[in-house]
Amino acid sequence: MIESIKDCVTLNNEVKMPWLGLGVWQVNDPEELDGAVREAINCGYLSIDTASAYGNEREVGQAIRASGVPRESLFITTKLWNAQQVKGYDAALAAFETSRALLGLEYLDLYLIHWPVPRKMKYVEAWKALIKLQQEGLARAIGVCNFHIHHLAELEQETGIIPAVNQVELHPWLNQRPLVDYCRSKGIQVEAYSPLLSGHLREVKELVPIAARYHKTAAQIVLRWDLQNGVVCIPKSVHANRIQENAGIFDFVLTAEDMAAIDALDRGHRFLPDPDVMNFYR
DSSP: OOOSTTOEEEOTTSOEEESBOEEOTTOOOHHHHHHHHHHHHHTTOOEEEOOGGGTOHHHHHHHHHHTOOOGGGOEEEEEEOHHHHTTOHHHHHHHHHHHHHHHTOSOEEEEEEOOOOSSTTHHHHHHHHHHHHHHTTSEEEEEEESOOHHHHHHHHHHHSOOOSEEEEEOBTTBOOHHHHHHHHHHTOEEEEESTTGGGTGGGOTTHHHHHHHHTOOHHHHHHHHHHHTTOEEOOBOOOHHHHHHHTOOSSOOOOHHHHHHHHTTOOOOOSSOOTTTOOOOO
């Protein structure tokens, strides 16, 4: 049972990863980002998720150092962007070093391939680079984002190394059940981005009566649904009250009936492109 913001899942290489983290996608104002990271850490968050493509790694690094929390207590994630992925193995290694320097960290807790660029073997070459980084102790755990089952199977077939994490768009309108089941069978931890439907949460009217029964908000209900489904989640917010609210999900448990009702909201709806047809490489 997940009962505290300090609780962690143990990944397939024995690294412990917090169940709840703060996402910082599209947070580019340094003052705003610093405030969000500090507030999250003050609320007990230990996991911060950024990416090269977000353009805020330097600011994230500054904020976590200013927090005064020991580095070893935090779990910091960043990602390899597509433009470097398509250039191959050496470019992936160089991109990691750039991210590490911007963050000002000796090592990363989790390094992810951001998208499976649909060009033959490019993400496999990038994956081989990530394997090297993990072997050298520069990344404690490695994984991927937005990978379908066939992408994951190819990585395993070509390298024999299974990702520790697959971070994907996942929310009540896109519960990714077949992918989640596959990842669970392989020991891959699923992590949800955009868990609160990218600003469309108010449109999910079915959550209102569920939230009322628990005296919680719809956002808290969805995040608790994630955790009870064994999914790590990284809701994004820069507002102190929302960051605090998102942390208030450890004092209740959804019933099986309510879990099933939220599962039934799935409509296969994506807010970001299907990974098989994405076409942004820069």
